[in-house]
Amino acid sequence: MSAIVGIVAAVAIIILAALTDGDPLSSLFSLTAVLIVFGGTFTALVTQFGAKSVLTAFARCKWLVKPPSVDMHAFIEQVAIWSNLARSQGALALESELESIVDPFQKQGLQMIIDNMAEEEMLPTLEAMAAHAARDDIIASEVWEAAGGYLPTIGVMGAVLGLIHVMMRLDHPAELGEGVATAFVATIYGVGSANLLALPLGARLGMLAEARERERHLIVQGLMLLKQGKSGILIRQTMQVLLSDQKKPPEAAADEAPGNALPEAA
Structure with a gap:
């Protein structure tokens, strides 16, 4: 929600600055500049990424209102419960848990355990699924960052086209000032929307995509511990350590962590 507030505040500041100088609000609007x-x-963007990716980038804007996230503490507790259930009644007993799982990634991983997929096959499959999901998430950030590059350039092009139109009407001196002002509205649209909207939005969506990628990595770790038949207590302890390491700065986590491998069964 803070991103929405920032965008609205940025637009409001620009409008307020124009009104402070005594310019009419209509001076900031030009249909021609909007189209260009x-x-x-x-x-x-459609040429570079394709229509599907561009539409996905627009759809991801809903993350500004409600960022997607997984309650990792609740997930850790759930995996521990699944472990106790599987150890006492067998992996097939987990089938009754599938309907209550909302996250498709978790549901597919648990289904692999129920289907008794081999551990050496399950891990690369989960990692491939996580990588594919991460790519779908990051594409929105890439689209908006690319838009931040195109907008100023096309804004300048719009200004030049406007000046060409003005030059063709030099025989009407009274219209020159208004015509030049209108031409530069395109530059305002391009530079303003790039720096106040597209680039910050791309960076924000990139941060959210990275957070989701880290969450999926932890989910994979938890599912593999479940597959290995670890006890609920060991799963809680191991996952809490992994979760706390993720919250540390990368340098600190690298110094303290002995490695990324899962612990062996006691």
Whole structure:
């Protein structure tokens, strides 16, 4: 939600600055500039990424209101419960838990355990699924960051086109000032939307995508511990350590962690 507040505040500041100088609000609007800057940027993005990825980038904007996340503490407790159930009644007893799982990634992983997939096959499969999901998440960030590069350039192009139109009407001196001002509105749209919207939005979505990737890594670790038949107590202890390591700075975690391998059964 803070991202939405930031975007609205940025637009409000620009409008307030224009009104403070006594400029009419209409001076900031030009349909021609809108078509050139935003239409041109959209077509450039579709050319680079394809329509599906561009639409996905727009759809991911809902993350600004409700960022996707997994309650890792609740997941750790759930895996421990699953472990106790599987150790007492067998892996097939976990089938009754599938309907209560909302996260598709967790559900697919638990289904692999129920289907008794071999451990050496399950781990690379989960990692491949996690990598594919991470790619779907990060593409939205890449689209918005690319838009941040296109917008200023196309804004300048819009300004130049506007000046060409002005030059063709030099025989109407009274219209020159208004015409030049309108031409530079395209530059405002391009530079402003790139630096106040596209680039910050791309960076924010990238941060959320990285957080989801870290969560999936922990989910894989938990599912593999469950597959290995670890006890609920050991799963809680191991996952809590992994979770605390993720919250440390990378340098500190690298110094303290003995490695990424899962602990052997006691």
